[in-house]
Amino acid sequence: MENKKLVVLDDISKYFKVSEGTLKAVEQxxxxxxxxxxLGLVGESGCGKSTLGKVVMGIYQPTHGQLTYHGKExxxxxxxxxxxxxxxxxxxxxxxxxxxxxxxxxxSIIEEGMIIHKMYDKKRRQERVYELxxxxxxxxxxxxxFPHEFSGGQRQRIGIARALAIEPEFIVCDEPxxxxxxxxxxxxxxxxxxxxxxxxxxxxxxxxxLNIVKYISDRIAVMYLGNIVxxxxxxxxxxxxxxxxxxxxxxxxxxxxxxxxxxxxxQILSGDVPSPINIPKGCNFAGRCPQxxxxxxxxxxxxxxxxxxxxxxxxxxx
Amino acid sequence: xxxILQIKDLRVSFDTYAGEVKAVRGIxxxxxxxxxLAIVGESGCGKSVTAQTIMKLNPMPPARxxxxxxxxxxxxxxxxxxxxxxxxxxKEVSMIxxxxxxxxxxxxxxxxxxxxxxxxxxxxxxxxxxxxxIRLLETVNIPNAKxxxxxYPHEFSGGMRQRVMIAMALSSSPKLLIADEPTTALDVTIQAQIMDxxxxxxxxxxxxxxLITHDLGVVASVADRVAVMYxxxxxxxxxxxxxxxxxxxxxxxxxxxxxxxxDMDRSIRLVSxxxxxxxxxxxxxxxxxxxxxxxxxxxxxxxxxxEFIIDGGHVAACWxxxxxxxxxxxxxxx
Numbered sequence: 001m002e003n004k005k006l007v008v009l010d011d012i013s014k015y016f017k018v019s020e021g022t023l024k025a026v027e028q029x030x031x032x033x034x035x036x037x038x039l040g041l042v043g044e045s046g047c048g049k050s051t052l053g054k055v056v057m058g059i060y061q062p063t064h065g066q067l068t069y070h071g072k073e074x075x076x077x078x079x080x081x082x083x084x085x086x087x088x089x090x091x092x093x094x095x096x097x098x099x100x101x102x103x104x105x106x107x108s109i110i111e112e113g114m115i116i117h118k119m120y121d122k123k124r125r126q127e128r129v130y131e132l133x134x135x136x137x138x139x140x141x142x143x144x145x146f147p148h149e150f151s152g153g154q155r156q157r158i159g160i161a162r163a164l165a166i167e168p169e170f171i172v173c174d175e176p177x178x179x180x181x182x183x184x185x186x187x188x189x190x191x192x193x194x195x196x197x198x199x200x201x202x203x204x205x206x207x208x209x210l211n212i213v214k215y216i217s218d219r220i221a222v223m224y225l226g227n228i229v230x231x232x233x234x235x236x237x238x239x240x241x242x243x244x245x246x247x248x249x250x251x252x253x254x255x256x257x258x259x260x261x262x263x264x265x266x267q268i269l270s271g272d273v274p275s276p277i278n279i280p281k282g283c284n285f286a287g288r289c290p291q292x293x294x295x296x297x298x299x300x301x302x303x304x305x306x307x308x309x310x311x312x313x314x315x316x317x318x
Numbered sequence: 319x320x321x322i323l324q325i326k327d328l329r330v331s332f333d334t335y336a337g338e339v340k341a342v343r344g345i346x347x348x349x350x351x352x353x354x355l356a357i358v359g360e361s362g363c364g365k366s367v368t369a370q371t372i373m374k375l376n377p378m379p380p381a382r383x384x385x386x387x388x389x390x391x392x393x394x395x396x397x398x399x400x401x402x403x404x405x406x407x408x409k410e411v412s413m414i415x416x417x418x419x420x421x422x423x424x425x426x427x428x429x430x431x432x433x434x435x436x437x438x439x440x441x442x443x444x445x446x447x448x449x450x451x452i453r454l455l456e457t458v459n460i461p462n463a464k465x466x467x468x469x470y471p472h473e474f475s476g477g478m479r480q481r482v483m484i485a486m487a488l489s490s491s492p493k494l495l496i497a498d499e500p501t502t503a504l505d506v507t508i509q510a511q512i513m514d515x516x517x518x519x520x521x522x523x524x525x526x527x528x529l530i531t532h533d534l535g536v537v538a539s540v541a542d543r544v545a546v547m548y549x550x551x552x553x554x555x556x557x558x559x560x561x562x563x564x565x566x567x568x569x570x571x572x573x574x575x576x577x578x579x580x581d582m583d584r585s586i587r588l589v590s591x592x593x594x595x596x597x598x599x600x601x602x603x604x605x606x607x608x609x610x611x612x613x614x615x616x617x618x619x620x621x622x623x624x625e626f627i628i629d630g631g632h633v634a635a636c637w638x639x640x641x642x643x644x645x646x647x648x649x650x651x652x
Contacts, residue, residue, distance in 0.1 A: 044505035044507060044508075045505055181361055182576060186590040186591075187592075189588055208506065211577065248507060249507060252506045253535065256574060257538055268507075269511075272475040272477055272508065273505075
């Protein structure tokens with residue numbers, strides 16, 4: 001990991017207009033993604049992690065704030081800036097069944113990005129397709145087949161080959177393994193890891209499986225209801241959890257070890273995640289927080305650096 | 319402890335255009351009062367088919383019980399008629415499903431759906447059934463149960479809907495509850511709530527629970543005994559401690575190693591199992607795991623391994639435990 005900022009999110013918010021009001025999916029998120037790192041993004045469904053992923057990809061235009069890379073201008077300035085950003089950033093989707101066009105051959109799926117970005121001539125592109133297929137553990141003959149002929153794990157490999165085709169620097173992995181079986185998950189994780197080393201890739205790894213995130217990430221950001229509540233190096237986050245939501249989230253994850261499970265004091269949160277429409281003022285987590293105080297319902301906490309590189313947004317953490 | 323359910327050499331097949339798919343290929347297990355048995359395995363290994371067959375919920379045809387016995391108390395499930403099954407389902411055994419979003423009727427008030435289940439098995443007046451429904455909603459920790467009973471499923475969150483499903487499943491105090499991936503569709507904090515509730519119910523009512531899941535973490539937190547399924551067969555059974563601390567089948571071992579440990583460094587590679595599970599249309603002659611197994615021997619490809627007793631209730635179906643197994647392989651046994 002080099003100490004160079006690759007993608008910078010500056011005060012990004014993404015709101016959606018719905019009939020009941022405004023849905024604040026992502027609110028005032030500022031984040032630096034460093035070159036060569038894996039940044040894990042965790043949170044429960046509806047916390048805005050996938051929306052943030054799509055904003056980072058340039059698929060959604062943020063309501064406020066701007067996204068820059070390599071210190072250039074905002075990618076949302078015009079179509080040209082967005083297009084050149086898409087040469088640099090790619091995404092791997094969660095569902096390997098719906099993210100591949102069933103009417104295209106695997107070869108043309110992988111080639112498409114290179115055509116759009118006018119890379120190489122036809123012959124070289126064909127070679128690249130074969131190279132990429134082999135790189136992700138498939139073989140040449142697969143290029144003429146259709147997605148339905150592959151298993152879930154194989155399709156995810158095709159999705160990875162497609163993302164790599166245009167030689168991006170940055171890949172958003174939006175829950176790339178949650179649709180796969182346990183024995184296949186580790187194959188994909190190992191593949192992603194090898195590719196990162198080989199091409200010096202930067203990952204934004206979105207997931208809800210905290211054990212996997214901890215394993216793969218250098219830093220982890222925990223999201224709750226559109227906000228990042230805690231951000232720290234992955235070892236630090238687990239060893240020294242500060243935000244009450246992160247604590248509950250980490251203690252809720254069962255580990256495959258019966259003795260540890262029997263000893264574990266589980267902090268069970270009552271209730272559900274509230275609706276992101278018309279969020280009350282104050283801390284978003286106040287309604288479920290076991291340490292809630294007066295100030296929490298009145299003032300919204302902001303992300304503060306507690307120790308070097310460890311950021312928390314909570315009034316109660318000193 | 320009383321045996322609630324006994325399954326003996328159960329084989330379930332599906333007749334499809336392509337041929338006979340042998341989804342369950344001879345499994346035997348039993349479950350006692352107040353016990354949590356977890357059945358783990360990957361998708362397509364036959365765990366859900368097993369669960370559905372216990373309640374005869376899979377449509378027959380195409381499904382067919384090719385062989386075996388299922389004894390639930392004094393009921394012989396395999397030979398029971400649909401009419402008898404109507405009485406058994408819900409009363410003796412009930413089930414909660416993976417997706418609480420699709421299992422409730424969206425056009426019916428939640429309370430009404432509950433009273434329907436209650437009045438099917440118990441002779442109660444509408445009013446009494448209503449009271450019972452509210453009491454059930456309270457036992458599964460739904461706040462304001464009285465008002466909530468008049469609401470429709472879309473007004474409930476995923477975790478709440480799963481609670482309603484559990485309330486419905488418990489309405490006639492069944493002896494056995496089958497939970498088919500009850501928390502897969504839920505978030506981790508909600509998953510913890512639901513697993514807690516299931517354990518609380520088990521302690522209060524002594525109901526036996528069959529938990530079907532692929533999440534080994536969940537298994538470690540609640541199961542008393544574990545059965546690991548692969549390609550339609552149970553490859554290993556034992557107490558949770560047997561399975562997690564002394565896995566004796568190469569598949570179980572590989573499965574456990576493929577999960578990152580909580581304090582594992584990224585420099586250590588995850589163990590991955592190469593290949594994919596076999597096609598059950600033409601199941602292999604020998605061990606189903608042979609083609610992916612790192613300890614595969616000649617016999618594994620030709621002969622089905624019998625069950626070898628490791629110690630007490632810990633059983634593994636793997637040739638490595640055969641007494642004449644070469645000594646140099648001893649090392650990989652445990």
